[in-house]
Amino acid sequence: MRTPTMASSTAVHDLPGTYNNGLHRAGMMPLVELEDRYSRQVLFRGIGGEGQRKLAASSVVIVGCGATGSTLASLLARAGVGRIRILDRDYVEPSNLQRQSLFDEADAADSMPKAVAAARKIAAFNSEITAEAKVEDLVPANIDQLLSGAQVILDGTDNFETRYLINDYAAKNQLPWIYTAAVGSYGVTLNVLPGQTACLACVFPELPHGAFETCDTAGILGSTVNLAASIAATEALKLLVGAEEQLRRTLLSFDVWSNERAEIAADRPRPDCRTCQRRDFVHLAGEGRPYITLCGRNSVQIHERHRPLDFSQMADRLRPHGTVRHNDFVLKFWREPYEVTLFPDGRAIIKGTSDPAVARSLYARFVGS
Numbered sequence: 309m310r311t312p313t314m315a316s317s318t319a320v321h322d323l324p325g326t327y328n329n330g331l332h333r334a335g336m337m338p339l340v341e342l343e344d345r346y347s348r349q350v351l352f353r354g355i356g357g358e359g360q361r362k363l364a365a366s367s368v369v370i371v372g373c374g375a376t377g378s379t380l381a382s383l384l385a386r387a388g389v390g391r392i393r394i395l396d397r398d399y400v401e402p403s404n405l406q407r408q409s410l411f412d413e414a415d416a417a418d419s420m421p422k423a424v425a426a427a428r429k430i431a432a433f434n435s436e437i438t439a440e441a442k443v444e445d446l447v448p449a450n451i452d453q454l455l456s457g458a459q460v461i462l463d464g465t466d467n468f469e470t471r472y473l474i475n476d477y478a479a480k481n482q483l484p485w486i487y488t489a490a491v492g493s494y495g496v497t498l499n500v501l502p503g504q505t506a507c508l509a510c511v512f513p514e515l516p517h518g519a520f521e522t523c524d525t526a527g528i529l530g531s532t533v534n535l536a537a538s539i540a541a542t543e544a545l546k547l548l549v550g551a552e553e554q555l556r557r558t559l560l561s562f563d564v565w566s567n568e569r570a571e572i573a574a575d576r577p578r579p580d581c582r583t584c585q586r587r588d589f590v591h592l593a594g595e596g597r598p599y600i601t602l603c604g605r606n607s608v609q610i611h612e613r614h615r616p617l618d619f620s621q622m623a624d625r626l627r628p629h630g631t632v633r634h635n636d637f638v639l640k641f642w643r644e645p646y647e648v649t650l651f652p653d654g655r656a657i658i659k660g661t662s663d664p665a666v667a668r669s670l671y672a673r674f675v676g677s
């Protein structure tokens with residue numbers, strides 16, 4: 309049996325969703341003076357003092373905080389982007405540490421939600437900006453609330469379903485977004501500038517071939533994803549400081565192992581594009597994900613969002629049936645051969661099966677039907 313390693317329920321308490329500036333709150337001087345912190349970046353001609361002030365007043369959303377999202381968040385937070393909202397539905401596991409640069413062993417041992425762990429890590433290295441954690445699954449029902457206020461949306465997801473949803477939202481609201489994906493040694497990225505360039509559906513009207521190959525099946529090099537995310541973060545900086553003429557208008561792909569590299573023109577929309585030309589937002593109009601979806605290898609996600617759980621009560625109920633641990637963010641329940649992770653809104657990730665029927669019956673039996 310896998311040994312539960314999560315800390316006890318007393319692990320974490322003082323946790324609002326937003327992290328910033330503890331030193332200012334405490335009435336102390338900041339440890340790092342702003343001019344010193346950004347001095348090397350301000351020296352760079354593309355940014356300068358004015359660009360730095362624009363970054364401080366900027367707001368971005370990063371959807372998904374695995375490897376790509378970690379690097380995006382880390383680079384943009386260190387660069388001084390004033391407000392960063394981080395969305396992620398998952399929790400940190402040991403297999404993430406090879407490439408997901410914002411997390412450490414304690415996060416994995418505690419099964420910390422990635423969004424919360426990322427925001428905490430950011431607060432530790434830049435207390436002058438605001439990092440906001442949202443432990444949520446992006447669906448049509450919550451997309452307005454989760455993506456509102458962003459000047460740029462950044463893709464840290466691992467699936468095309470969510471990317472098409474972001475693409476619909478961005479086209480509808482005339483917001484720029486940056487597509488980034490990586491698997492194995494292959495990385496790809498595209499800037500989507502509304503009214504100017506091709507959108508994701510212009511380039512991939514249907515799910516692209518090979519989209520089903522994931523990090524769970526093909527593996528991934530940390531360097532691949534860090535390179536792809538570094539390029540995307542740089543494009544975001546250009547957007548935020550207004551260096552429009554420097555923005556790349558191609559679909560860029562590369563393979564860091566075979567050294568292949570390609571660019572496909574994406575500087576204008578496809579005339580018959582359903583999304584950005586006909587403005588038919590099918591993904592936004594959809595009911596969203598089905599109630600149950602496969603979620604990586606040998607695991608299933610149950611998208612219940614309307615069953616607020618009291619973890620203490622739930623732990624008491626489950627204890628006779630297996631091993632239970634919880635903190636403020638997740639409750640884990642081990643019962644051979646399954647591992648059930650519950651979130652406070654009732655969402656669950658069930659490991660040990662890829663059969664939705666098995667997952668549904670486990671959920672109904674132990675959480676509620």
Ligand SMILES: [Zn+2]
Nearest residue numbers: 507510581584
């Ligand atoms: Zn389009």
